[in-house]
Amino acid sequence: MPLILGIETSCDETGAGLVRDGVLLGDALASSMDEHARFGGVVPEIAARAHLEALPQIVRAAVDRAGVGFGDIDAVAVTAGPGLATAVQVGLAAGKAYALSLGVPLYGVHHLAGHAAVDVLEHGPLPGRCVALIVSGGHTSLLVLDDLVRDPIVHLGDTVDDAAGEAFDKVARLLGLPYPGGPAIDRTARDGDPAAITFPRPLTSARDDPYGFSFSGLKTAVARWVEQHRGAVPVADVAASFQEAVADTLSRKAVAACREHRSATLLMVGGVAANSRVRSLMAQRCAAAGIELRVPSPRLCTDNGAMIAAVGDLLLRAGLPPSTLGLGMRPTVTLSRALIG
Ligand code: KG4
Ligand code: ZN
Numbered sequence: 001m002p003l004i005l006g007i008e009t010s011c012d013e014t015g016a017g018l019v020r021d022g023v024l025l026g027d028a029l030a031s032s033m034d035e036h037a038r039f040g041g042v043v044p045e046i047a048a049r050a051h052l053e054a055l056p057q058i059v060r061a062a063v064d065r066a067g068v069g070f071g072d073i074d075a076v077a078v079t080a081g082p083g084l085a086t087a088v089q090v091g092l093a094a095g096k097a098y099a100l101s102l103g104v105p106l107y108g109v110h111h112l113a114g115h116a117a118v119d120v121l122e123h124g125p126l127p128g129r130c131v132a133l134i135v136s137g138g139h140t141s142l143l144v145l146d147d148l149v150r151d152p153i154v155h156l157g158d159t160v161d162d163a164a165g166e167a168f169d170k171v172a173r174l175l176g177l178p179y180p181g182g183p184a185i186d187r188t189a190r191d192g193d194p195a196a197i198t199f200p201r202p203l204t205s206a207r208d209d210p211y212g213f214s215f216s217g218l219k220t221a222v223a224r225w226v227e228q229h230r231g232a233v234p235v236a237d238v239a240a241s242f243q244e245a246v247a248d249t250l251s252r253k254a255v256a257a258c259r260e261h262r263s264a265t266l267l268m269v270g271g272v273a274a275n276s277r278v279r280s281l282m283a284q285r286c287a288a289a290g291i292e293l294r295v296p297s298p299r300l301c302t303d304n305g306a307m308i309a310a311v312g313d314l315l316l317r318a319g320l321p322p323s324t325l326g327l328g329m330r331p332t333v334t335l336s337r338a339l340i341g
Pocket of ligand 2: 115
């Protein structure tokens, strides 16, 4: 069975992973998160420089942890988009260099397909058809997946403004919590009351697009509440109440999509799928509706190299032709195919 090296550099995580036949053999990750913290968000030039410096060591560490040699690698998979242009470019150039020097094919991979594919490494092959909820820092989408690498990916709905992770990051900033905001809100919310404040559940009325998302209004509602209570903001209660609004909105829509599309399985992936309340409420509502919930463990929900290797492994086993070495980066590519050719 072929061995795939996966490389991920779309944002602030530098990741490499080795996958063979649906099994993660080893991976490694570096993050430039701390360098961005004082700016309150990812600075593209800083992220790109950090990838350039970290990538050789991260690839080496992943290869060592997998207990393989560079000569054992049969293909290289690399994120070709979407993401920060400067950051994607570093990984893509490195991926081409590894593929060329090892004399193996290169597969350009859609980052969001990686978020979905990583679940295969923990829970086995995906069902023939399922509904997937992708909730990351840059994207929020409800999808119908058939064969993840062979078939076109159908979008039931997307966010019309902020992504769920973006809302976590912005609300954290409002509350004076550190970047990245998602984990900070998750931690802070543990000491808060999720019913303390009833924040809006956006696009959940009967007139609204059932599978559309909008988080910018929710963020504004939190900002307004914080402004009105200046000097006496119960940070834990606000964090817990905001988190509850997101978890409630995501789970209502995802369960409705499974029901309408008769999907026995919901796949929930992306950085926000690491959130403890999003996971528990989704699990509760899926169980009540008789839907099997598949969610990767938290460390594989956020960006990593294993997820890109997982797509490469599926592409190779499906016998799909590789990308060319002339492949360009696609910083804003929408998710319609796992392979970026
Ligand atoms: O998937 P990801 O690592 O990168 C993108 O592809 O965007 O997602 C990053 C996003 C960030 O917005 C981060 O705040 C959020 O995922 N995130 C979380 C948690 N961990 C990461 N949001 C809520 N709760 C968490 N525990
Ligand atoms: Zn991501």
